[in-house]
Amino acid sequence: MPEDLSKRWQAEDKPPVSERIREQVVPPEPLRGRLELAKRKLTEEIQSLDRINNRMSDKDKNLYHQIVKAYEDHDNQKASMLAGELAELRKLESKTQYGKYALERAFARIDMAKDFGDIAAALAPVNQIVRNVRGTLNEFLPASGNTLNELSNVMNETMISFNNVLGDTSVLSPSSEDADKILKEAATIAETRLKDKIPQAEDYQSGLRE
Numbered sequence: 103m104p105e106d107l108s109k110r111w112q113a114e115d116k117p118p119v120s121e122r123i124r125e126q127v128v129p130p131e132p133l134r135g136r137l138e139l140a141k142r143k144l145t146e147e148i149q150s151l152d153r154i155n156n157r158m159s160d161k162d163k164n165l166y167h168q169i170v171k172a173y174e175d176h177d178n179q180k181a182s183m184l185a186g187e188l189a190e191l192r193k194l195e196s197k198t199q200y201g202k203y204a205l206e207r208a209f210a211r212i213d214m215a216k217d218f219g220d221i222a223a224a225l226a227p228v229n230q231i232v233r234n235v236r237g238t239l240n241e242f243l244p245a246s247g248n249t250l251n252e253l254s255n256v257m258n259e260t261m262i263s264f265n266n267v268l269g270d271t272s273v274l275s276p277s278s279e280d281a282d283k284i285l286k287e288a289a290t291i292a293e294t295r296l297k298d299k300i301p302q303a304e305d306y307q308s309g310l311r312e
Contacts, residue, residue: 133267137212144232147246150249154198155198165184168184203288204284204285208228208231211227212224222264225261232250
């Protein structure tokens with residue numbers, strides 16, 4: 103076999119870039135530090151949203167019991183006013199739960215990635231999720247919005263670092279399909295769990311009228 107053909111054959115026989123990347127079990131130390139920082143910030147925000155959601159849940163129960171009492175006292179005007187307040191609260195509860203579930207899945211996406219290539223591929227959709235949740239929460243939870251903005255910046259810097267190491271931008275191409283799937287699942291879970299958690303005030307009102 104001619105020498106040039108032999109060299110070309112050996113070059114073609116090398117595994118693809120993505121496979122060579124996956125052979126690296128862990129990222130270099132600086133990247134590990136960035137990943138741990140991103141995971142820590144994700145964990146802190148998930149815990150913060152969980153605390154906020156618990157406070158909202160307590161207020162939800164209190165409002166509901168006040169509505170029940172107002173109906174029992176035949177104070178329909180007060181019941182209607184409280185029901186409106188409860189409806190607005192539950193909208194915020196749903197958004198908060200949505201954010202929490204979405205970020206939990208974002209964390210799991212990174213945490214389950216064990217090798218270099220999988221981690222790199224997970225970063226782009228995770229960053230999309232973070233930006234989407236930030237947009238959802240920023241209006242009524244500005245502190246969360248600021249935290250998620252910082253997290254998004256960390257994610258961007260981490261992706262750039264991965265890109266510099268890999269020298270292959272295709273590995274870090276955003277996967278909107280993966281991100282959209284996770285966000286839709288989070289929205290469905292938030293809506294379902296909120297409906298199942300506490301009876302609707304309107305249900306009690308209907309029962310009194312029967």
